[in-house]
Amino acid sequence: MYNVLHDFTIHVKTAGYLTAAVLLILIVPFWLYLTGGEKKRKK
């Protein structure tokens, strides 16, 4: 699959950055869901 170490590094770094981006985006819906009850009760 990987011919040289460079290919492997590029693959792993890309997967790492993409996963980090997805996880960072997921923080927002998680936080909104978690604290949604608080807002509902305040209303």
Added chain:
Amino acid sequence: MNGTMEKPRLITPFNVIAGMILLFGGVIVVLRYAYGLAYATNLSNDTAWGLWTGFKLVFVALAASGYALTTAVYIFGMKEYHVLVRPAVLAGFLGYTLFILILLFDLGRGWRIYYPFLIQAGPTSALFEIALCVALYYTTQFLELTPVGFEWLGWKRWRRVLVSVVVGLTVFGLFLSMLHQSSLGALFLTVPGKLHPLWYSKYIPLHFFMSSCFGGISMVILIGLLCKRVWSHKMEISREKLDQLTIGLGKGAAIAMAAYFAVKVMDVALNDTWHYIFTPLGLWYLVEMLGFVLLPLFLYAFGYRERRPGLIRFSAVLAVLGVIIHRLNVAVIAFNWQMPLEQRYFPHWMEYVTVVFLITLGLAVFKFVSNHFAIVHDHPDYHAGH
């Protein structure tokens, strides 16, 4: 001298069953010391770390209840949780006691346990750092509990001195906990070929520390429930108030678990270990991550959002099981994973009995201390003063 309640009954179902387990387990411990490790364990030169090492990690991780709650109360000022501090610190102290006891069983020459400090220090070794931190933290937790003893003795002046330094002790304890919780993970950095790639990571110290955070919070939730069930007549907190505290702890646990889950997913990405996931051990990894991290994480979040304390307590059980499974996976199940099955380590029945013996001992001591000292209630002479 003693300002506690009525005398508890001696003959109860718990006492009888615990007494039998302690008697049988005590015999096994004597046999282990009489005939050595080879008699009582299946450890070998290939597998020198077994079930007892796994439970050392479990005891320390779950003993995080002490630092988790004292940090919340004394550093972050969440005073409403103060009522749970003493039971949490006592549970933490007993967790470390069990760690030390199982370490003494596991060491070939347990009587040389002081060697790292006095005879042959190894300051570059992770194990030395763990020994130093655990010894110091054990002393710190003991000092945090000494006001309980001084109240019982009626030594008001000494009690006042210890209560006045509790914030300092908490900061010191948090510092030491962060160090040794992560260093226990760092021990496994020495075995990259032996530990399965899904569990091995250069960030394994971080995994250990982060999982101890939600493990500690989950233990506080369960300890609160246990105390309310067993000592409801003593606890000066209503069921409704305890439910509110449980819901608040659930939010903390959900956030800690979300951070841990994200770090673990990142780890698979950075180590490029996706292809291991659909192997037998990989499926077991999925059970750990989905069943005992992701599921309790969402149940915690749902329980907090909908204010359901029962659901949060169920999530706490799953989360504690998740920490136990993680530590046993690292130390036993995913360890030496490339060895042929017939050569692999399977714990001896005496190892299981010793673990049950120690857990029972911990519960019995917790019950005894809570029955006789001001743990789950304020001492009448120092009402709301600790």
